[in-house]
Amino acid sequence: MEIIPFTNMQSFSILLVSITFALCYIFKPKWQAKLQKAKQPSLPPGPKPWPIVGNLPELIKCKRKTSVSHWIHTFMKEMDTGIACIRLGNVHVIPVTCPEIGLEFLRKHDAVFASRPLTMASGVLSKGHLTTIFSPLGDQWKKMRRVMASEVLSQERHRWLYEKRVEEANNLVCYVHNQCRSGDGGGLVNLRVASRHYCGNMMRKLVFNRRYFGEGKADGGPGFEEEEHVKAIFTSLAHVYSFCISDYLPFLRGLDLEGHEKIVEEATMVMDKYHSPIIEDRIQQWRDGKTNEPQDLLDVMISLTDDNGAPLLSTNEIKAQINEIMIASVDNPSNALEWGFAEMLNRPETLQKAIDELDNIVGRDRLVQEYDFSQLNNVKACARETFRLHPIAPFNPSHVSVCDTIVGDYFIPKDSHVILSREGLGQNPKVWDKPYEFKPERHLQNCNKGEEVVLAEPGLQLFTFGRGRRGCPGVVLGSCMTIMMFARLLQGFEWNILTHQETIDLSQGKGVPSLAKPLLVVAKPRLPPNVYSLAG
Structure with missing residues (x-):
């Protein structure tokens, strides 16, 4: 067989190809990694982070001048994005203002974002993350979630507590009616005090079967103890x-550079000062056999047992969960009532429509009841519009991702904190016409088709109550409290702005979601005297 000799060029070509294949084999893993990285979606847009500290310098700077939420919403508007990424230390914080992307987090990837961060404030309030809202994903959360959903806030339990809710709705009417007795022209009512007092009374009644920790006031208002409790x-x-x-x-942590830790610890101590003696005494009553039939939600929690007949919840779990129940129940309804009445008083035609509806559906010979709610679409639209325009907080509690994932074509790393913007969703100009204007009628569009207005929002176009695995188990109770306050106060009293005012000042307080000044208005009875006596 004749061997054909290679020319110099042929030899060089073969050598070059051999070297190329060898290099490809050696560096193939690195090239593949780079190729995969190039194909991987990027993080959502956001301000460029500093090394190590991320965007903490910007956060510290904005906290001195404005609010963190204002800074976040401002740069998201400038970037024209419904999702962003801020790196605080090593944590990726993902704010969302787009309903579609929000639903992708809470519906399609609900299991991935079902955990919570271990923060200083939540750890103190929940006594080491023993509760439902603040616990990270795990057995403790599953246990407490099951207790709240099936035992404490179930439909059956809601029906069981009906009389207590009616009692506190009656007490609200009596309290406001007592403020009206200062003269024929009506009396001055602080609606912030009235709404927070009602919500605090309601939860104390449902949980402890008592309205007051102390003596209360002769007019049915809060005493020092109740004021201190609600303030905490x-x-x-x-x-x-x-x-x-x-x-x-x-x-x-531990250095408490911002003073937050001390403030939260002191506020929790105030709640514990009022809660703990009642809880410990009641537990002892059950142990001694002096109590064997539940009368309130505290009794329900104490009476729960495991498969071996032992108490299901420890004393600390009960104390922590009651703290959380109080915190989660008093804020939303009272905030909505004050803002809603301020907006309606500035729009007399809207106020009158809600009153006319109550007169037509309920009349003036009896007080509105829960069974009337399904027909009170105007009243509910006013409450719903208030939730949209004036949420209790800029963002919902953080959802923490348990693994890397892709949402909205963006890469969301493991341990990211996803925060849905209540402001951004409810005031999104791509969703709502005239988003900064109070227009309850926007929620009545489908009523002609027989649909009922509800406060919950499945489409996430506004944020009323949480949803998904971390959704609020108290949607029914929270909706009921809100609608009852609106309905009873609109039906029972004529409301007027103070004589020296032309309109209500809708300025928001600095760093808080409430009005800058408590809403002081004049109330005058509009029902027959015997109706108020029935409430008493």
């Missing part, structure tokens, strides 16, 4: 929803 609840809420630097740089 709202102080705690303000810090649960705040951006605390030590939550993103854990090595700073």
Whole structure:
């Protein structure tokens, strides 16, 4: 066989191809990794982070001048994006203002984002994350979620507590009626006090079967103890929803550079001061056999047993969960009532439509009841519009991702904190016409088709109550409390702005979701005297 010799060029070509294949084999893993990285979706858009600390310098700067939520919403509007990424320390915080992307997080990827961060405020309030809302994903959360959904806030339990809810609705009417007795022209009513007092009374009645921790006031109003209790609840809420630097740089915890830890601990101590003696005494009553039939939600929690007949919940679990129930129940309805009445008083025609509806459906010979709610679409539209325009907090509690995932064509790393914007969803100009205007009629469009207005929002075009695995188990109770306050106060009294005012000032308080000044208005009875005596 004749061997054909290679020319120099042929030899060089063969050598070059051999080297190329060898290099490809050696560096193939690196090339594949780079190729995969190039194909991987990027993080959502956002401000460029600094090394190590991320965007914490911008956060600290904006907290001195404005609010973190204002800074986030401003740059998202400038970028024209419905999802963004802010890196605080090593944590990727993902704010969302787009309903479609929000639904993708809470519906398609619900299981991935079903955990919670371990923050300073939530840890103190929940006594080490023993509760439903603040616990990270795990056995403790599953246990408490099951207790709340099937035992404490079930439909059956809701029906069982009906009389207590009626009692507190009656007490609200009596309290406001007592404020009207100062003269024929009506009396001055502080609607912030009235709404928070009603919500605090309601939860104390449902949980402890008592309206007051102390004596209360002769006019049915809150005493010092109730005022201190509600103040502690709202102080705690303000810090649960705040951006605390030590939550993103854990090595700073204990130093309490912002003073948040001390504030939250003191507020929790106030709640414990009133809750703990009642809880401990009631537990002892059950142990001694002095109590064997539940009369309230505290009894329900104490009476629960496991498969071996032992108490299902520890004393600390009960205390922590009751703290959380109080915090989660008092804020939304009372905030909506004050803002809603302020908006309606500035729009007398809207106020009158709701009153006319109550007169037509309920009349003036009896007080509105829960069974009337299904027909009160105007009243509910006013409440729903208030939730849209004036949410209790800029963002919902964070959802933490348990693994890397892709949402909305963006890469969301494991341990990211996803925060749905209540403001951004409810005031999104791509969703709502004239988003900054109070227009309850926008929620009545489908009523002609027989659809009922409800406060919950499955489409996430506004944020009323949480949904998904981390959804609010108290939707029915929260809706009921809100509608009852609106309906009873609209039906029972004629409302007027103070004589020296032309309109209600709708300025928001600095760093808080409430009105800058408590809503003071004049109330005058509009029902026959015997109706108020029935409430008493």
